[in-house]
Amino acid sequence: MTIAFILAGTLSVIATLFAITRLNAVHALLYLIGALLALAVTFYTLGATFASALEVMVYAGAIVVLLLFVVMILNLGGHTAPAERALLSPRIWVGPAILVVLVAVELGFLLAGGIPAGTQSSYVGPHAVSMQVFGPYLLAVEAVSFLLLAGVIGAFHLGRKHFETRAGSESPEPAAAPREKEGVS
Amino acid sequence: MSVPPVYGIVLAAVLFVIGLAGVLIRRNLVFTVISVEIMLNAGGLAFITGGSRWAAADGQAMFLFILAVAATEAAIGLALILQLHRRQGTVDGDSARKMKG
Amino acid sequence: MQQLLWLIPLFPVAGFVVLTLIGRRSPIGLIATIGTGTVGLSAVVALVTGFTFAGMPAGAGQAMTDSLGSWVSVPGLSSMFTLRLDPLSDLMVLVITVVAFFIHLYSTAYIRGHGDYHRYFSYLNLFVGSMLILVLADNFLLLFIGWEGVGLCSYLLIGFWYEDSANGRAAIKAFLVTRIADVAMLIGLFLILVTFGTLDIQTVMAKASTTFKVGAPVIAAIAVLLLIGAIGKSAQIPFQIWLPDAMAGPTPVSALIHAATMVTAGVYLIARTHVLYVLAPGVQMAVAIIGLATLLLGGLSALVQHDIKRILAYSTVSQIGYMFLGLGVGAWSASMFHFLTHAFFKALLFLAAGVLIHSLNNEQDIFRMGGMRKAEPAIFWVFLIGAAALTGIPLVTSGFYSKEAILQAAWDFPHVGHLLWIGAAIGVFLTGYYIFRGFFHVFLGEQHTQVSHKPSRIFYPSLFFLAIGAVLIGFLKTPEDLGNISVVSNFLNPVLPPESTVQPAIGTEVVLQTIASLLALAGVGVAYLVYKRSLKTATAARAAVATHGADYELTGIQNFLFHGLGFDWIATNLFVRPFWWFAGVLKRDWVGGIYDAVGWLSVKFNRLLSLTQSGLIRWYLFGIGVGVLAMLGLVVLI
Numbered sequence: 001m002t003i004a005f006i007l008a009g010t011l012s013v014i015a016t017l018f019a020i021t022r023l024n025a026v027h028a029l030l031y032l033i034g035a036l037l038a039l040a041v042t043f044y045t046l047g048a049t050f051a052s053a054l055e056v057m058v059y060a061g062a063i064v065v066l067l068l069f070v071v072m073i074l075n076l077g078g079h080t081a082p083a084e085r086a087l088l089s090p091r092i093w094v095g096p097a098i099l100v101v102l103v104a105v106e107l108g109f110l111l112a113g114g115i116p117a118g119t120q121s122s123y124v125g126p127h128a129v130s131m132q133v134f135g136p137y138l139l140a141v142e143a144v145s146f147l148l149l150a151g152v153i154g155a156f157h158l159g160r161k162h163f164e165t166r167a168g169s170e171s172p173e174p175a176a177a178p179r180e181k182e183g184v185s
Numbered sequence: 186m187s188v189p190p191v192y193g194i195v196l197a198a199v200l201f202v203i204g205l206a207g208v209l210i211r212r213n214l215v216f217t218v219i220s221v222e223i224m225l226n227a228g229g230l231a232f233i234t235g236g237s238r239w240a241a242a243d244g245q246a247m248f249l250f251i252l253a254v255a256a257t258e259a260a261i262g263l264a265l266i267l268q269l270h271r272r273q274g275t276v277d278g279d280s281a282r283k284m285k286g
Numbered sequence: 287m288q289q290l291l292w293l294i295p296l297f298p299v300a301g302f303v304v305l306t307l308i309g310r311r312s313p314i315g316l317i318a319t320i321g322t323g324t325v326g327l328s329a330v331v332a333l334v335t336g337f338t339f340a341g342m343p344a345g346a347g348q349a350m351t352d353s354l355g356s357w358v359s360v361p362g363l364s365s366m367f368t369l370r371l372d373p374l375s376d377l378m379v380l381v382i383t384v385v386a387f388f389i390h391l392y393s394t395a396y397i398r399g400h401g402d403y404h405r406y407f408s409y410l411n412l413f414v415g416s417m418l419i420l421v422l423a424d425n426f427l428l429l430f431i432g433w434e435g436v437g438l439c440s441y442l443l444i445g446f447w448y449e450d451s452a453n454g455r456a457a458i459k460a461f462l463v464t465r466i467a468d469v470a471m472l473i474g475l476f477l478i479l480v481t482f483g484t485l486d487i488q489t490v491m492a493k494a495s496t497t498f499k500v501g502a503p504v505i506a507a508i509a510v511l512l513l514i515g516a517i518g519k520s521a522q523i524p525f526q527i528w529l530p531d532a533m534a535g536p537t538p539v540s541a542l543i544h545a546a547t548m549v550t551a552g553v554y555l556i557a558r559t560h561v562l563y564v565l566a567p568g569v570q571m572a573v574a575i576i577g578l579a580t581l582l583l584g585g586l587s588a589l590v591q592h593d594i595k596r597i598l599a600y601s602t603v604s605q606i607g608y609m610f611l612g613l614g615v616g617a618w619s620a621s622m623f624h625f626l627t628h629a630f631f632k633a634l635l636f637l638a639a640g641v642l643i644h645s646l647n648n649e650q651d652i653f654r655m656g657g658m659r660k661a662e663p664a665i666f667w668v669f670l671i672g673a674a675a676l677t678g679i680p681l682v683t684s685g686f687y688s689k690e691a692i693l694q695a696a697w698d699f700p701h702v703g704h705l706l707w708i709g710a711a712i713g714v715f716l717t718g719y720y721i722f723r724g725f726f727h728v729f730l731g732e733q734h735t736q737v738s739h740k741p742s743r744i745f746y747p748s749l750f751f752l753a754i755g756a757v758l759i760g761f762l763k764t765p766e767d768l769g770n771i772s773v774v775s776n777f778l779n780p781v782l783p784p785e786s787t788v789q790p791a792i793g794t795e796v797v798l799q800t801i802a803s804l805l806a807l808a809g810v811g812v813a814y815l816v817y818k819r820s821l822k823t824a825t826a827a828r829a830a831v832a833t834h835g836a837d838y839e840l841t842g843i844q845n846f847l848f849h850g851l852g853f854d855w856i857a858t859n860l861f862v863r864p865f866w867w868f869a870g871v872l873k874r875d876w877v878g879g880i881y882d883a884v885g886w887l888s889v890k891f892n893r894l895l896s897l898t899q900s901g902l903i904r905w906y907l908f909g910i911g912v913g914v915l916a917m918l919g920l921v922v923l924i
Contacts, residue, residue, distance in 0.1 A: 012196070046234060063259045120187065124242050
């Protein structure tokens with residue numbers, strides 16, 4: 001099991017790295033799917049079978065697909081790749097890289113500070129999960145349902161084409177071509 | 186089933202950091218959303234690991250909620266991206282800075 | 287009669303109060319009557335008391351005092367309102383009131399139509415009142431009141447025509463320069479109080495001669511401080527810079543304040559406190575040297591002036607230098623005698639000049655006058671008398687006798703007397719030159735400016751009275767070889783120490799007098815020759831001067847003399863400029879700046895912080911990342 005975990009973990013890390021460094025959005029999403037699937041495997045090796053199933057179904061299957069839909073709508077594909085390359089100049093990722101390294105170092109310190117010993121990883125099945133969810137966490141579930149409702153309404157509203165202002169309805173002009181990317185200092 | 190929990194935590198940390206890097210580096214907002222998803226996943230992994238260690242279902246319950254939140258956030262974020270694209274003609278996050286100063 | 291003493295200063299002060307209150311709406315005749323009348327009444331009372339006083343048996347301590355009650359009475363200082371009339375103050379009072387009366391009379395016509403009538407007379411009355419308080423005071427505090435009062439009136443009257451800011455500046459200059467000297471005098475008064483425990487003049491003088499030996503440092507210090515006060519008021523080196531500029535005031539003011547009376551207050555002060563100076567021979571020597579230096583400076587500066595009032599101003603500076611010289615060599619009554627004659631002929635010269643200025647429509651440049659002999663013959667004669675008296679034309683003028691008294695005393699002074707005499711004699715030559723240079727340019731030759739209106743008849747009585755005095759007063763004190771009249775000396779004897787008892791040989795006296803007289807006449811003669819030569823040469827330049835401006839070219843030396851031998855320049859650059867710089871520094875309000883800095887800092891900080899709002903999403907995310915870093919860091923470190 002440990003070996004499986006390590007393999008899947010390594011895979012997910014590599015896939016993630018690829019995902020964020022691709023120029024083509026579709027490629028990135030595909031790598032993301034790969035990463036998520038690998039993560040599902042790690043969940044399984046940790047005994048969280050329900051979570052691994054959910055990961056595949058909802059995350060990789062719904063959310064990433066949603067992202068894919070939007071990428072298709074926006075037509076971010078191969079022809080925008082050169083533009084993306086221009087955005088990834090070293091000037092841009094040096095600062096964040098330093099920050100990220102520092103955060104990683106700190107996390108390392110925290111982890112090195114001591115993790116409760118224990119080598120056990122137990123299997124926790126769906127039954128136990130549902131007992132928890134509909135038991136102590138019931139209110140949280142209801143709150144999450146509110147959240148989903150808000151998300152639906154928000155997404156619906158924000159995605160509209162026509163906006164009405166006081167002067168009359170105003171619809172944003174459809175973009176004819178991507179405008180010049182403004183240089184970021 | 187004897188995966189040391191520490192492995193899980195370490196993996197979660199690594200994924201989180203990678204996701205953070207992605208968020209800060211990429212200008213294309215779609216990639217930002219992707220990176221945020223990665224980060225959320227990392228957090229979920231940490232929860233799962235904890236639940237696995239203590240043999241409690243709370244970890245997976247938390248993962249469920251994280252999933253719901255991630256879905257909502259992705260939906261709204263993508264709606265915003267579409268709106269931005271409609272107005273600015275680009276999904277470059279740096280193009281939206283009228284709130285400067 | 288003693289009880290009438292307080293009337294003498296009271297009348298003018300009352301006149302000041304009345305004119306201040308009701309003057310603005312009063313008719314001119316009323317103002318003139320009140321203004322001149324009060325001084326006239328004072329003069330009458332002064333004459334009456336003077337006669338009574340003369341009738342009293344002579345002897346040391348002969349005096350009338352009139353005490354009006356206690357003024358300050360605290361432990362350590364008790365001061366009374368006491369007026370004291372003794373020979374010295376009697377002389378001063380008579381001169382002040384009589385000369386002031388005639389000048390007031392003259393002013394009634396002079397100021398008419400030239401300014402605020404009531405304001406002029408109220409200030410002038412206040413001045414006369416303050417001056418009388420000054421000379422009649424029996425304690426230093428009251429004297430200081432009068433001292434400051436005359437300084438104030440001098441300021442008010444120099445700046446009488448305040449619409450022209452240059453007059454205001456001249457007034458401020460006069461006030462500030464004398465103020466600096468007054469501070470020294472005040473410190474001297476403090477020192478007197480501390481040393482003697484009282485400010486009563488007679489007590490102080492008595493105690494000083496009994497308690498201290500000659501050369502005592504305390505006495506020397508007091509004497510020096512009082513001396514500084516005196517030279518400030520009397521415009522001696524280095525404080526003489528204010529007097530030439532004070533000519534910005536109306537001419538009668540110049541006559542009264544800056545010739546006859548106020549500027550002699552310093553002489554009076556030193557004469558009054560002569561006991562201290564006798565006890566401090568070094569300081570007395572300093573008095574003489576200051577006097578000598580000033581008389582030469584005044585004479586040299588007057589050589590190249592072309593404003594007639596400035597010539598007379600420098601002449602005043604020079605003549606008071608003679609008085610100081612006399613005080614310095616111990617010729618106390620000779621100095622007071624010179625004060626007496628000077629009051630007459632200098633006031634006469636100023637009033638005559640005033641008539642010229644008035645009738646020539648405010649022309650004051652001697653090169654633009656000329657030919658006044660034909661145009662105003664009366665003025666020609668009175669000016670001639672005044673100029674002759676100033677020069678000291680032998681035998682017939684008062685100035686001759688008073689200057690001779692001083693010169694003789696200077697010669698007799700041990701060790702340096704001969705040098706002092708030589709300096710003073712040079713001064714006589716310079717005097718003759720500068721005053722007659724002015725005289726010739728104004729009265730002879732052709733007329734460059736026309737008389738715009740004939741002088742009022744009111745001017746003449748004052749002029750005549752002063753002219754007669756300028757001639758006759760001289761005979762009150764003549765040297766040994768010329769009649770040996772010593773009315774003045776005898777009069778002042780009870781108060782002032784007698785002059786040197788060394789009686790020089792008659793022969794020496796005659797020789798010295800002859801030399802001095804020749805020098806005086808030589809000055810006149812040289813002035814005439816130079817005048818004649820200037821007529822021949824550069825007549826075109828003169829014509830240009832007459833039409834364009836009075837600043838004809840001066841050579842380097844002449845320029846130096848013209849500007850008062852550089853004293854103004856020193857004062858400006860050494861004191862005034864640094865002070866202005868410092869005031870400019872302070873003007874930037876450093877204390878308020880500290881409070882402003884708080885606001886400025888806040889704005890700067892705001893600008894700084896608003897830089898963090900770049901509007902970029904990535905930037906904000908970066909900020910969140912930094913926050914995460916910080917929080918994790920806290921956890922890690924703590």
